[in-house]
Amino acid sequence: xxxxxxxxxxxxxxxxPARRVRIAHALWQRMMCSTHPGICRMQSIATMxxxxxxxxxxxxxxxxxxxxxxRLIVSGVAGSxxxxxxxxxxxxxGSLGQQVVVDGREGGVLAAELAARAAPDGYTIxxxxxxxxxxxxxxxxxxxxxVRDFTPVxxxxxxxxVLVVHPAVTVKSVRDLIALAKTKxxxxxxxxxxxxxxxxxxxxxxxxxxxxxxTRIPYKxxxxxxxxxxxxxxxxxxxxxxxxxxxxxxxxxxxxxVTSAKPSALAPGLPTVAEAGLPGYASxxxxxxxxxxxxxxxxxERLNREIVKVLQQPEVKERLFTAGxxxxxxxxxxFGAAIKSEMTTLGKLIKDSGIRDE
Numbered sequence: 001x002x003x004x005x006x007x008x009x010x011x012x013x014x015x016x017p018a019r020r021v022r023i024a025h026a027l028w029q030r031m032m033c034s035t036h037p038g039i040c041r042m043q044s045i046a047t048m049x050x051x052x053x054x055x056x057x058x059x060x061x062x063x064x065x066x067x068x069x070x071r072l073i074v075s076g077v078a079g080s081x082x083x084x085x086x087x088x089x090x091x092x093x094g095s096l097g098q099q100v101v102v103d104g105r106e107g108g109v110l111a112a113e114l115a116a117r118a119a120p121d122g123y124t125i126x127x128x129x130x131x132x133x134x135x136x137x138x139x140x141x142x143x144x145x146x147v148r149d150f151t152p153v154x155x156x157x158x159x160x161x162v163l164v165v166h167p168a169v170t171v172k173s174v175r176d177l178i179a180l181a182k183t184k185x186x187x188x189x190x191x192x193x194x195x196x197x198x199x200x201x202x203x204x205x206x207x208x209x210x211x212x213x214x215t216r217i218p219y220k221x222x223x224x225x226x227x228x229x230x231x232x233x234x235x236x237x238x239x240x241x242x243x244x245x246x247x248x249x250x251x252x253x254x255x256x257x258v259t260s261a262k263p264s265a266l267a268p269g270l271p272t273v274a275e276a277g278l279p280g281y282a283s284x285x286x287x288x289x290x291x292x293x294x295x296x297x298x299x300x301e302r303l304n305r306e307i308v309k310v311l312q313q314p315e316v317k318e319r320l321f322t323a324g325x326x327x328x329x330x331x332x333x334x335f336g337a338a339i340k341s342e343m344t345t346l347g348k349l350i351k352d353s354g355i356r357d358e
Contacts, residue, residue, distance in 0.1 A: 065122055065302065066122065066123065067098070068098065068123065069098055069099040069101055069123075070092070070096070070098060070099075070100045070101070070122070070123050070124070070125065071100075071103050071123065071124045072085055072088065072089050072092075072100050072101065072102050072103065072125050072126070072127060073103045073105060073111050073114055073115045073118075073125070073127070074102060074103070074104050074111060074127040075105060075108035075112075075127075075131075076104055076105075076106065076108075077104035080159070080323055080324065080325065081129065081287055082102070082104050083323055084127065084156060084157055085102050085104070085127045087310070087316050087319060087320065088127070088156065088289070088307060088310055088311070089101070089102045091307075091309075091310030091311075091313065091316060092306055092307065092310060095310065108128065108131050108132065108135070109142060109143065111126065112128060112132055113143045113144055115128075115150070115292060116143075116144040116145075116149035116150065116292060116293075118292045120292040120293060120294040120295040120296070121295070121299075122291070122296070122299035122302075122303065124292060125289055125291050126150070126289065126290045126291070127156070127288070127289050128288070128290065129285060129286060129287040129288070130198070130201075130285060130286060130342055130346070131197075132146055133147070133343050134196060134201075134342065134343070134346055134347065134350065135196065135357060137343075137346075137351060137355075138195065138350055138355055138356050138357040147339075147343075148293060149292070149293050150290040150291070150292065150293055151290060151291045151292065151293055151294070151300055151332070152288065152290055152332050152333075152336040152339060153288070153289040153290055153291055153300055153307065153332055154288055154289050154307050154308055154311075154328075154329060154330055154331070154332060154335055155286055155287075155288040155328045155329075155330040155335035155338055156287055156288050156289055156307070156311060156327070156328060156329065157286070157287050157311075157320055157325040157326060157327055157328060158260070158284045158285065158325065158326050159241070159266075159284060159285040159286075159287075159324055159325045159326070160241055160258050160260035160264045160266060160267065160283075160285075160326075161199055161239060161241065161258075161259040161283065161284070162238070162239055162240075162241045162244050162245075162248070162255050162257070162258050162267050162270065163177075163206075163236065163237075163255070163256045163258075163259065163273060164229070164238075164239055164244050164247070164248060164253040164254060164255050164256065165177070165235060165253070165254050165256060166229055166230075166232050166235055166236070167251070167252070167253070168232055168235075169188075169235050169236060169254075171256070172254075172256075173256060173257075173276055173277060174256050174257050174271075174273055174276035174278055175277035177277075178210045178277060178278065181210070181212035181213070181214055185212070186214075186215055188214045188215070188235045188236065189214060189215040189217050189235050189236075190203045190214050190215070190216060190217065190234065190235065190237055190238070191217050191219055191228055191229050191234040191237040192216055192217070192219065192225060192237065192238070193219055193221050193225060194218070194220065194221070195218070195357055196355060197222075198238075198240075198283070198284075198285035199222060199237065199238045199239060199240070200218075200355075201346055201350075201355075202259050202283040203216065203237075203238050204216075204353050204355070205281065205283050205345075205346070205349055206238070206273070206278065206281065206283075208352070208353070209278055210278055217234050222239065222243055223243070225237060225239075226239055226247065230247055230252050230253060238259060238283075240285075240324055241258065241266040241267050242266070242323070242324030243324075245267075255270055256270075256273075256276065257270055257271050257273040257275070258271070258272055258273070259272070259273055259281070259282065259283040260282060260283075261274065261282035261284075263275075264326065266321070266326060286342075287325075288330075288335045288338075289303070289307055300332055304331065304332050307329070311327045311329040312329055
């Protein structure tokens, strides 16, 4: 046996080198099996394990996407974003044939960090809003990079605010409000939720573009802010359309305009702030779906198509509208452009206004 192996390995034989090596390996295995059967069995088991592992990996790689559950990470275990995530998740579960598990996390930073660190394989997606890419402007450090660590999939929904005043403030239009604020700089005040929230930034953008000084009165959330506005403790607010609608209808608040770029069905009959006296103004809260950076383009495109189909279903649109949001269902490119636009416009506003996360 040894002589045969030496002859095969020798360069003097006419057998091609690669074949000589394979034959020599087979002869060596035969020799080991005849003299050391225990070692031979162990090698056979190890070889089969490697082959099976290779087949399993190949089968998983070749299986159609998705072949296991998808995790949809969202900030909060309740609220509007969690509600939207569950609608999207339920729809995707049906269309993709795999369960979409909504993973609600307390705190937007934790949710974003988990999504940013996930494998870019299409099995983790993330629903978040402007806070994701604007928070870095308000904090010294965050554990993710909003551009480098994420790939936009679709801008799902938008929620406009409504500029409302207490009836004691005698203005009837945006132009009237700007004129009054300019004659009494610092005398008027506005209520807002936490720093960097949609209603806060809407007011600060208004102040910046109109060149007026209106004092902010901060609240821990929109509900107590609206309560004090209705009670006359503050003068005005940029409130979520759904939250202020009943007070406008009852006459306890006066609505002047909606903050979206175009008139909104969520605020029927109201002009936009831009139309009513402040050209170029637009401010809405946007929420979209993202994937970890480096997720393959084909998977991003598939997710975009499937999520857009879910969002465009009449029942889903109606339920989101009833909750105060309008479906956008954009392309991935349009969502990316919206993120960059907000980072440019509102990022500068945050820096210039000295807004810090509270």
